[in-house]
Amino acid sequence: MITFDFARSMSAAVGAGGITDEELSREIERTGEVCRKLPKWGFCELPYSEEVAYRVLRAAAEWKPSPRTFVQIGIGGSALGATALASALRVPSSPRYLALDNVDPEECSAVLAELDPAETVYHVVSKGGETTETIAAFLLALERAGEKRFLVTTGSSGFLRDWARRVGAPVFDVPENVGGRYSVLSPVGLVPAAFLGIEVRDLLAGAVLADEACRREDPRRNPAYLLAVVPHLLDRLRGMKIHVMMPYARALRDVADWWRQLWAESLGKSASVGPTPVLALGATDQHSQVQLYNQGPNDKWILFLWPEKFRADPAVPALFPDQPACDYLQGKPLSTVLRALRQGTEEALTANGRPNAALSLPEISARTVGALLYTLEMATAIAGTLYGVNPFDQPGVDAGKRFAFSRLGRSGFPSATSTPGEDRYVLRA
Amino acid sequence: MITFDFARSMSAAVGAGGITDEELSREIERTGEVCRKLPKWGFCELPYSEEVAYRVLRAAAEWKPSPRTFVQIGIGGSALGATALASALRVPSSPRYLALDNVDPEECSAVLAELDPAETVYHVVSKGGETTETIAAFLLALERAGEKRFLVTTGSSGFLRDWARRVGAPVFDVPENVGGRYSVLSPVGLVPAAFLGIEVRDLLAGAVLADEACRREDPRRNPAYLLAVVPHLLDRLRGMKIHVMMPYARALRDVADWWRQLWAESLGKSASVGPTPVLALGATDQHSQVQLYNQGPNDKWILFLWPEKFRADPAVPALFPDQPACDYLQGKPLSTVLRALRQGTEEALTANGRPNAALSLPEISARTVGALLYTLEMATAIAGTLYGVNPFDQPGVDAGKRFAFSRLGRSGFPSATSTPGEDRYVLRA
Numbered sequence: 001m002i003t004f005d006f007a008r009s010m011s012a013a014v015g016a017g018g019i020t021d022e023e024l025s026r027e028i029e030r031t032g033e034v035c036r037k038l039p040k041w042g043f044c045e046l047p048y049s050e051e052v053a054y055r056v057l058r059a060a061a062e063w064k065p066s067p068r069t070f071v072q073i074g075i076g077g078s079a080l081g082a083t084a085l086a087s088a089l090r091v092p093s094s095p096r097y098l099a100l101d102n103v104d105p106e107e108c109s110a111v112l113a114e115l116d117p118a119e120t121v122y123h124v125v126s127k128g129g130e131t132t133e134t135i136a137a138f139l140l141a142l143e144r145a146g147e148k149r150f151l152v153t154t155g156s157s158g159f160l161r162d163w164a165r166r167v168g169a170p171v172f173d174v175p176e177n178v179g180g181r182y183s184v185l186s187p188v189g190l191v192p193a194a195f196l197g198i199e200v201r202d203l204l205a206g207a208v209l210a211d212e213a214c215r216r217e218d219p220r221r222n223p224a225y226l227l228a229v230v231p232h233l234l235d236r237l238r239g240m241k242i243h244v245m246m247p248y249a250r251a252l253r254d255v256a257d258w259w260r261q262l263w264a265e266s267l268g269k270s271a272s273v274g275p276t277p278v279l280a281l282g283a284t285d286q287h288s289q290v291q292l293y294n295q296g297p298n299d300k301w302i303l304f305l306w307p308e309k310f311r312a313d314p315a316v317p318a319l320f321p322d323q324p325a326c327d328y329l330q331g332k333p334l335s336t337v338l339r340a341l342r343q344g345t346e347e348a349l350t351a352n353g354r355p356n357a358a359l360s361l362p363e364i365s366a367r368t369v370g371a372l373l374y375t376l377e378m379a380t381a382i383a384g385t386l387y388g389v390n391p392f393d394q395p396g397v398d399a400g401k402r403f404a405f406s407r408l409g410r411s412g413f414p415s416a417t418s419t420p421g422e423d424r425y426v427l428r429a
Numbered sequence: 430m431i432t433f434d435f436a437r438s439m440s441a442a443v444g445a446g447g448i449t450d451e452e453l454s455r456e457i458e459r460t461g462e463v464c465r466k467l468p469k470w471g472f473c474e475l476p477y478s479e480e481v482a483y484r485v486l487r488a489a490a491e492w493k494p495s496p497r498t499f500v501q502i503g504i505g506g507s508a509l510g511a512t513a514l515a516s517a518l519r520v521p522s523s524p525r526y527l528a529l530d531n532v533d534p535e536e537c538s539a540v541l542a543e544l545d546p547a548e549t550v551y552h553v554v555s556k557g558g559e560t561t562e563t564i565a566a567f568l569l570a571l572e573r574a575g576e577k578r579f580l581v582t583t584g585s586s587g588f589l590r591d592w593a594r595r596v597g598a599p600v601f602d603v604p605e606n607v608g609g610r611y612s613v614l615s616p617v618g619l620v621p622a623a624f625l626g627i628e629v630r631d632l633l634a635g636a637v638l639a640d641e642a643c644r645r646e647d648p649r650r651n652p653a654y655l656l657a658v659v660p661h662l663l664d665r666l667r668g669m670k671i672h673v674m675m676p677y678a679r680a681l682r683d684v685a686d687w688w689r690q691l692w693a694e695s696l697g698k699s700a701s702v703g704p705t706p707v708l709a710l711g712a713t714d715q716h717s718q719v720q721l722y723n724q725g726p727n728d729k730w731i732l733f734l735w736p737e738k739f740r741a742d743p744a745v746p747a748l749f750p751d752q753p754a755c756d757y758l759q760g761k762p763l764s765t766v767l768r769a770l771r772q773g774t775e776e777a778l779t780a781n782g783r784p785n786a787a788l789s790l791p792e793i794s795a796r797t798v799g800a801l802l803y804t805l806e807m808a809t810a811i812a813g814t815l816y817g818v819n820p821f822d823q824p825g826v827d828a829g830k831r832f833a834f835s836r837l838g839r840s841g842f843p844s845a846t847s848t849p850g851e852d853r854y855v856l857r858a
Contacts, residue, residue: 007854076716092539102713103770104679105763109741110521130754133712136745136766139755143746159754180716213858223858241726242671242705250533261717264725274725276671278707283562284531286829287505287609288690295825296693296703297670312538316565317572325559325588326568328839334534337565337837341532343845344833351828375858396724399780400715404773408766410757416772425436429642429652429804 001209001371004223006230006357008350009301017240017298017353019233027233032219034385041381041392042177046185047207047374052172053200056187059151059170060194067121070095070195071111073141074125074188075102075133077180078153080258081189081373082125087254088369091197095121100137108140117145123191124150127174127183129158132404153187179392181262182377185370199366206370213371214378224378227359232386234301234355235275243275244293247305248282248342251364256281256305259376266380266391273387282306283341290345294352302349302356304342309363310335430638430800433652435659435786437779438730446669446727446782448662456662461648463814470810470821471606475614476636476803481601482629485616488580488599489623496550499524499624500540502570503554503617504531504562506609507582509687510618510802511554516683517798520626524550529566537569546574552620553579556603556612558587561833582616608821610691611806614799628795635799642800643807653807656788661815663730663784664704672704673722676734677711677771680793685710685734688805695809695820702816711735712770719774723781731778731785733771738792739764 011018046052072082079101086097098111122141126134138160142150152164153172164171172187174180183189185207193200214224234240243263245256260277268274280289282304293300316337318330329337349356361368384391406416440447475481501511508530515526527540551570555563567589571579581593582601593600601616603609612618614636622629643653663669672692674685689706697703709718711733722729745766747759758766778785790797813820835845 001858003855003857005855007851010851010854012851075713079713080717102679102710103763103766105739105742105767107679108763109743112743132758132766132770133716135755136758136763139745139748139759140743140763142748159752210858220853221856221858223856226856241728248533250531250536264718264721268721268725270724271726274721276705276707276721276725276729278705281531284504284508286826287562288509289693290829291823291825292693292697292703292705293825294828295699296697296705297700299670300705310534313534314538314541314569316568319568319571323588324840326564328834328837329561329565330568332837334532334537334565334569337532337561338534340833340836341561341829343836344829344831347832348829352825394720396720396722396781397715399723400719400770400773400777402773403776404769405757407769407772408757408761411753422436422439422441424649425439426432426434427650427652427655428432429430429639429650 001206001362001368002223002375003360004226004357006226008346009230009234009355009357013350014355015353017238018355019230019237023233023237027229028219031229031386032225034382035219035222035225036217038215042175043182043185043377044211046178047204047211047370052187052190053204056172056190056194057200059191063121063195065119067095067195068119069098069115070192071098071100071115071120071122071141072125072192073100073122073134073137075131076261077183078125078127078131078134078188080261081184082192084254084258084373085184085189085193085198085369086196088251088364089193089196089198089366094197095195097192097196100141103133103136108137112140112144117149120145120149121195122150123153124160125153125188126160127155127180129154129160135159151191153191181265184258184373202366203370206367207374210371210374210378214375223375224382227375227379228383228386230357231275231301232383240299240301240355241275242278242300244278244280244300244302245305246280246282246285246302248338249305249307249310249364250281252305252307253279253281255369255372262376262380265394266384267387267389268396269389273389282345283338286341286345293354294348298354300354302354304346304356304358306342306358307361307364311364430635430791430797431652431804432789433655433786435655437775438659438663438784438786442779443784444782446667447784448659448666452662452666456658457648460658460815461654463811464648464651464654465646467644471604472611472614472806473640475607476633476640476799478633481616481619482633485601485619485623486629488620492550492624494548496524496624497548498527498544499621500527500529500544500549500551500570501554501621502529502551502563502566504560505690506612507554507556507560507563507617509690510613511621513683513687513802514613514618514622514627514798515625517680517793518622518625518627518795523626524624526621526625529570532562532565537566541569541573546578549574549578550624551579552582553589554582554617555589556584556609558583558589564588580620582620610694613687613802631795632799635796636803639800639803639807643804652804653811656804656808657812657815659786660704660730661812669728669730669784670704671707671729673707673709673729673731674734675709675711675714675731677767678734678736678739678793679710681734681736682710684798684801691805691809694823695813696816696818697825698818702818711774712767715770715774722783723777727783729783731783733775733785733787735771735787736790736793740793
């Protein structure tokens, strides 16, 4: 279902910047055995949860009156997966999707003022049940909409769990052994999927197929292992510490944004380990980032992502038959134009010795996207093993939270002492 | 108007990862003299073009009937500046703004199907007048809307110029000596600004004030020089090759996206020169990228961007008085919460020895945004001098275009020979 072509990451295609055949073989010898004993991590159980699929579908079907807008209130792993699914797969006739994934005063004010609570359903998501940004947005929405418009997805205890119980709001679980960034196939992502008309069962079925592929014991046939080992080798052996995911499909842009969190939080763990994930969108960012990718430092691996087929594909109309600026485009489907632009970028990068690869789907559907998300999760978990870090924790986000709680006067946190910068380093222009 | 605080980029604050006072002084001695003889680059004339301001404002005022949607058809520098202005400054009662800045088949199809041409104005922008993506989208829009709904901004010759002349469409100039990524204060950005109710004259007045500040001969008082020298030194002396711009304001997100192109295309010029710009959004990306920034490799400089005041600022309602998960938030304006989250992130990064800095505006207004964009342009041009590269060309984007033209069968380009990857590096999973 998914094709991973990494020929252009090899030295045969890109020269010294690429991986040699010998280096790949040696690494497979050294680490390929992980494929023979891959753990069943917590998130690996999610594709098989038929009962959860049944429950979220029923909750969506029974929601009356049917909403015009679905709002996901959550941040980080509690929003990115839902947004990725909505962007890729939302059925046009279903409610529109919005994420309240920030505490921006102007944005929250505008979004909440514009919504009619009677036609809106709010899905509040926080595993711990008390994430600062999420609670703030929840309180603002609750004040306007009243408790009958809410569903909750949360862990087994905490403020949101208690509140949902008290007011009788539908409540779904984030399993204890599944972290936020691996939670898209739990109710965190399945509740929005169900409301947005996405085939929840196909999504899970795609992930089940991917699970089978990702458990192949032959490392050279295991897509998750290869998707981990290629960027890992380029990072370790060639210093390529920037990993770019570049979808050529607007519908997959937010899959790349979701992956940015997955890759950064899972692997960014020490002064010597932590590739920086970057999102670029084709063809748009050809006119923004590709100058740098082509001629700047050879410190990047670029992973193209694209579907073979689009769900709509208008042809460029032939309005100016003999005009050289238009002639080569007229009559061609836009997909042909977009494909040529991608191929041009791939070929230019390759000619410049910049390693790249392609991940492609036959089409954008619940099955293929389910498979894609799951494969990327498995690849990330395996990359954690290759890098020698725990891909499931995020100890580095707590320090900032503690400082912020101090500034907000949360009880139990020492009050903050302001440390202004030395004035000679402050310019008021 | 703009405050640049780089105290947290200095070793006094962040230890070994930061710049020492001596290094800064030495660099100012070595390169600070550029401030005494800054050229009047092409883009430097734009803030002073009162006649252009008059013309675009008149064109918008005379457009009848007044449009409900403004569509910018352009890519790269022909869209990013307009989008940045629209996101930051669009007046709510004015037309909504859309950019057709790609040839995504599904996106183009959905956008064009949804628009009522009679209520839409299309602004087609291409300096050369024949950018592939822009011409394709233009033809699609023209077929549906008819030629009376278009304005054109382009260079002095080319297909779009000829077409506009022939049909009598209003046409504006991209000056020959202004490149796309420095064109936001030309009609490329001013035409959308005028239609979106943005105070065009204030925008330019802000840029004029910034021009004065950026021409201060004392390098320690010159914001553009300091904004160039700090990341340049961190890159050259400490290997910090990733420069993150992190707005804590949704309205400024697209300013950072515009800057991404400016910084990447202007400086990404050789195997040894080219910092990678990255966009992160606060507070959202605290839950996505900050783990990596705090604990991963110390190879990043993070520039926070924020306004002191927001144009709306709802308070978190006090719905659960004695609830510890809510208590520290209730009654506080969202801006207070957002500020604390930013300060927490700044303090955690600093405590972890990660250099960062802050660029702040007193408010988000046409004046401050005009000043901000212009200051960043000047900083980029000066950074080109410090890095020893030409910040105004982009030779690395042509190779990809040639390959794409071959694949599209454009006359004058050799037909493409497909070079499939070696099969053993292709996995169909």
